[in-house]
Amino acid sequence: AQKITxxxxxxxxxxxxxxxxxxxxxTSDQSYGLFWYKQPSSGEMxxxxxxxxxxxxxxxxxxxSLNFQKARKSANLVISASQLGDSAMYFCAMREIGNTDKLIxxxxxxxxxxx
Amino acid sequence: DxxxxxxxxxxxxxxxxxxxxxxxxHMGHRAMYWYKQKAKKxxxxxxxxxxxxxxxxxxxxxxxxxxxxxxxxxxxxxxALQPEDSALYLCASSQEVAGVQPQHFGDGTRLxxx
Numbered sequence: 001a002q003k004i005t006x007x008x009x010x011x012x013x014x015x016x017x018x019x020x021x022x023x024x025x026x027t028s029d030q031s032y033g034l035f036w037y038k039q040p041s042s043g044e045m046x047x048x049x050x051x052x053x054x055x056x057x058x059x060x061x062x063x064x065s066l067n068f069q070k071a072r073k074s075a076n077l078v079i080s081a082s083q084l085g086d087s088a089m090y091f092c093a094m095r096e097i098g099n100t101d102k103l104i105x106x107x108x109x110x111x112x113x114x115x
Numbered sequence: 116d117x118x119x120x121x122x123x124x125x126x127x128x129x130x131x132x133x134x135x136x137x138x139x140x141h142m143g144h145r146a147m148y149w150y151k152q153k154a155k156k157x158x159x160x161x162x163x164x165x166x167x168x169x170x171x172x173x174x175x176x177x178x179x180x181x182x183x184x185x186x187x188x189x190x191x192x193x194x195a196l197q198p199e200d201s202a203l204y205l206c207a208s209s210q211e212v213a214g215v216q217p218q219h220f221g222d223g224t225r226l227x228x229x
Contacts, residue, residue: 033215043203045158045220052215091157095215102171103218105157 003027004092004106011111013082020067021077021109023092029053031097034075036066039089039108048090051075082113118142121206121221129229130196136224138189138206144219146212147189149181150205152223158205164189165212196228 005024013019025034036048051059051066059066067076079086092106119140128134138147146165150158163171164183172181178200180192189206203225207218 035217037220043205043223043225045205045207045223047217047219050215050217097215102160108155108157 003104004094006092006106006109008109009107011109013079013111013113015084015113015115016081018078018080019082019111021079021090021092021111023075023077023106025073025075025092025094027073027094027096029096033095033097034066034068035093035095035103036064036075036077037091037093038086039091041088045091049077079111084113084115087111087113119206119208119219119221121204121224123224124222125225125227127227127229128193128196130198132196133192133194135193136191136204136206136226138191138221139187140208140219141187142208142210142219143186144208144210145186146209146218147183148207148209148218149189149191150207150220152203152205154202162191163212170212193226196226198228201226201228 003026032053034051038046049059049061049064049066051068058068063080065078089108089110091108093103095103122137149161152158160173161175162181167183178195182190203223205223207220209218210216
């Protein structure tokens with residue numbers, strides 16, 4: 001069963017606009033962590049933001065925020081004021097705490113920011 | 116600049132060659148990882164080291180041989196690879212194996228097998 005689902009293979013957004021990248025997950029564990037990574041064409045995986053299953057507040061890091069809806073099992077990434085440099089592949093990932101140490105990735109969303 | 120350094124950035128090798136990929140981190144992390152990533156796909160976990168001991172091998176073929184000489188270094192020895200092994204190889208580290216600390220990745224090594 002797919003544990004992390006990213007339904008948007010590609011997204012376009014105009015510079016300075018906000019964009020939401022969708023992520024839903026499936027787990028029966030109570031303790032887990034959700035992560036978003038950015039991968040430019042150069043290949044590096046850049047950690048963006050983290051949300052713990054027990055965190056009541058949505059995580060924020062600069063222009064990135066995570067819209068965490070636990071009951072819906074969704075962890076959408078919101079990028080505000082998009083920049084051309086935001087063009088990249090974005091991966092949502094989950095780690096189930098106490099389980100084997102595996103970071104489970106979604107299939108990714110390619111974001112393209114246009115002027 | 117990433118805090119996980121991988122060398123080389125690019126590697127082209129024949130199927131009979133022996134080469135090694137290197138990964139180094141100086142963040143005091145005790146868990147280190149190797150991933151393989153094919154084009155337009157997410158990374159796939161290959162190996163996990165915790166406190167310099169191999170804790171996970173995701174049924175990786177023996178032509179890939181990991182080594183963790185110390186807590187800062189992780190190597191991946193390659194021998195008799197196949198064309199389908201051409202991919203981006205990513206190294207990552209995290210504070211511990213358990214818990215929810217993020218994994219920090221290097222820039223990767225782009226490997227091409229002729």
